Amino acid sequence: MILYILTILLAMVGIFLYNFFVNPADYSLAKIIIFTILQPIIMIAWDGLWAFIVHWILPGKWFSADSKFVDVGKKECRFYEFLGIKHWKDHVLELGFLGGFSKKKVSNPNDPEYIKLFIQECNVGSTVHLVNLIFAFPILFCFPHNFSIYFVLPAACVNAFLSLLPIMVLRYNIPRLRRLYAVLIKKANRQANQNQTNLQNQTDQTNQQDSQTDS
Secondary structure (H helix, E strand, C coil), X not given: CHHHHHHHHHHHHHHHHHHHHCCXXXXXXXXXXXXHHHHHHXXXXXXHHHHHXXXXXXXXXXXXXXXXXXXXXXXXXXXXXXXCHHHHHHHCCCCHHHHCCCCCCCCCCCCHHHHHHHHHHHHHHHHHHHHHHHCCCHHHHHXXXXXXXXXXXXXXXXHHHHHHHHHHHHHHHHHHXXXXXXXXXXXXXXXXXXXXXXXXXXXXXXXXXXXXXXX
């Protein structure tokens, strides 16, 4: 959280200084300050729009635990490891708690239904951030040219970078969660079969005892 806030603050300072010294438009100091402050608000609103579309308009089956739509390959995971993801993934901001499901850590690793839901939330989250990354720059066409180039473009670049990091973290975690889910399902099936066998044995013993009593 602190790193993200610092990144945004530094970006705002950079946008302000860039426009104060470079922007050829004759903006007053007050306008530059106001336009700079508007940037994170614009980006949050823009990202929120696409998050709403992913959550409520795209088919939910695309994000199921076994969906191929968001499948992650071994080469992709190795690439993330090459980038040192194991050392920095825990420092990436995770906002799943705002939607009622935190993906910061696996709180109940022995519950297959929880892990299944965790995978689904990772699929949704990675898609939201991917859409935010893809559509980080079309927002430039929504504003006047000078405002877009000197204010919105730098903010969009920072927004794209901040979207890329959680994409990598979430997609890196999905294969591991799927393997855990498969292990838990096998364990649950073995336990169910064992319970069925025990119940059948108890039933057979009871029937045998009843037969002996009748004799």
